[in-house]
Amino acid sequence: MSRMTRVGLGLVSLIFLAGCAQTQATADDLARRSAKAAVSETLVTRFPTVPEAAVTPFTDCIVDNSTAREIGEFAKDAVIGTSETTVSLIRGVLSRSETQTCVAREGLAALTAA
Numbered sequence: 001m002s003r004m005t006r007v008g009l010g011l012v013s014l015i016f017l018a019g020c021a022q023t024q025a026t027a028d029d030l031a032r033r034s035a036k037a038a039v040s041e042t043l044v045t046r047f048p049t050v051p052e053a054a055v056t057p058f059t060d061c062i063v064d065n066s067t068a069r070e071i072g073e074f075a076k077d078a079v080i081g082t083s084e085t086t087v088s089l090i091r092g093v094l095s096r097s098e099t100q101t102c103v104a105r106e107g108l109a110a111l112t113a114a
Contacts, residue, residue, distance in 0.1 A: 030075075031071050031072060031075040032063060032071060032075075034074070034075035034078040034079070035063050035066070035070075035071045035072075035074035035075045035078065036059050036060070036063050036074075037078045038074045038075065038077040038078040038082055038086060039059045039062050039063055039074055039086075039090060040055055040056070040059045041078075041082055042077075042082045042086045042087060042090055043055050043058055043059060043090070045082070046082075046087050047087075047090075051107075054106075054107040057103070057106035057107050057109065058103055058106075058107055060102075060106065061099055061102035061103045061106055061107075062090060062093050062094065062099060064102065065093055065096055065098050065099040065102060066093050070089060070092075070093060073085075073086075073089055074086070074089070
């Protein structure tokens with residue numbers, strides 16, 4: 001194989017990988033947006049103690065501190081509907097110290113800005 005052929009194949013590989021990375025980023029973004037929709041709906045309908053002004057920051061904190069598997073579950077719930085499983089999953093993410101710190105910081109900011 002000539003040097004020119006190797007360089008050409010290398011460039012094609014890089015272009016292909018860049019396309020895959022862009023596709024993955026788009027899929028991740030779509031999953032996160034769907035997850036946020038399901039979490040937000042669940043907070044509004046099943047967590048009445050969350051003030052309306054804090055729903056978006058709470059949602060962001062929950063999704064930002066979720067694993068990829070949890071985001072996938074939330075995204076699925078956005079399509080098939082939320083359930084007690086969604087509530088349970090949210091409670092699990094909320095129990096993490098990183099999520100609690102985020103909720104305290106962002107929730108307070110939202111409430112004082114309102």
